[in-house]
Amino acid sequence: MQSKNMFDSQWKDNDNNFIPLSTRMRPQSFDEFVGQQHIIGKDKVLRRTIEKGEVPSIILWGPPGSGKTTLAHLIAKHTQSHFISISAITSGVPEVKKLIGHAQVIRKEQNYKSILFIDEIHRFNKAQQHVILPYIEDGTITLIGATTENPSFEIITPLLSRTRVFTLKSLTVQDLRNLVSNALNNHVQGLRQLNVQIEEEAIEFLVNMANGDARIILNALEIASNVTNPDNDQIRRVKLKTIEETLQSRTLNYDKGGSEHYDTISAFIKSIRGSDPDAAIYWLARMIESGEDPKFIARRLIILASEDIGLAEPTALSLAIATQQAIQIIGMPEGKIALAQATLFMATCPKSNSAYSAIQKATHDIQNMKLEPVPLHLRNAVTPLDSLMRHGESYKYPHDYNDHHVAQDYLPNKLKNKRYYKPSSQGKELAIEKQIKIWRSKTEP
Secondary structure, eight states, X not given: OOOOOHHHHHHHHSOGGGSOHHHHTOOSSGGGOOSOHHHHSTTSHHHHHHHTTOOOOEEEEOOTTSSHXXXXXXXXXXXXXXXXXXXXXXXXXXXXXXXXXXHHHHHHHHOOOEEEEEETGGGSOHHHHHHHHHHHHTTSEEEEEEESSXXXXXXXXXXXXXXXXXXXXXOOHHHHHHHHHHHXXXXXXXXGGGTEEEOHHHHHHHHHHTTTOHHHHHHHXXXXXXXXXXXXXXXXXXXXXXXXXXXXXXXXXXXXXXXXXXXXXXXXHHHHHTTOHHHHHHHHHHHHHTTOOHHHHHHHHHHHIIIIIGGGSTHHHHHHHHXXXXXXXXXXXXXXXXXXXXXXXXXXXXXXXXXXXXXHHHHHHHHHSOOOOOOGGGSOOOSHHHHHTTTTTTOOOGGGSGGGOOOOOOSOGGGTTOOOOOOOSSTTHHHHHHHHHHHHHOOOO
């Protein structure tokens, strides 16, 4: 039984002009597949498994346009399976159950296994993902899930344990060039019948702006070819300007709720922490151009100012808060200048995580040790009963002493001489470290 692939039938029954080039150019064999040789090369496990018709349930994780859907169709075709394709964006539990019921009938009456391809599977919530589990276990379906998000975060653990994750990579520049060449020279599904020629500069621009996405490059190529009129030699000569107008702006793979969002902000924070202003400003620009919420970036800068700079340069926190206020007052795009200023300042500041380390150590003791009573001399004496109980009786008021300091115990007895705060030797903490040493050197008079 042939897999039910709507694209196959459309190519045979319909005019190709009605089908996008990116769809028409879907490969019909692994030899035609561009890229991803690390998982579907001739000697790779997935390729050998597919050719033997023994494909397990898998998750295909990769950026847009890397070939996830195409690979799913190829798997169905080579394994002679009944192919069911749905999108998690537009489908819910009732439709999934209906399709699985259909798969059960086919298995019972025709002894064929079904492949259930779920595009954007990360869009299914936990309950929706749980619905699929029993039918994977009893062999009714083989699941192929496609996602642009990290499966570890978006796919439930029981489903992950029953599938194998394969990671697809963005197509390389050479992969994209091969796609352009294939499209221009394919007479049946491609643009050969239009007699298209494209300038080298235009190809270079196209592959760079596509950001590894095959769908983008083929769609842009098709539009540019269609709007270019044939010359006297009946050749459509696609110019760089036409490609530029077609694309207009670079497409960035960025989902503000997904892994790319977290990966990019992580790179941004780590670049500042690592004192690399050039890398920090690059990641900032990338987030802004991808449409990241500037208030989110400002909030992360506030956290970083205390966690990674702290007392080495206390003004970093003030600048971070001022940056957040600037964003609220002036908005974007001008707000990106304030973000850039704060980013560069923090990247070039001396670094210290002493405040972060100190609160972590103290919190650990609070959570893991018996809570000791507040020492009597530190308690607040408000009522006569407090005074009777000697609250605050032996407290020494620091301002009554030289240098506004006097040695006395401020921690519970069992924590006496416990050191939570260890000043770094960076920036303004050098002076703090010196002062603390002076205070700690004093003994009781």
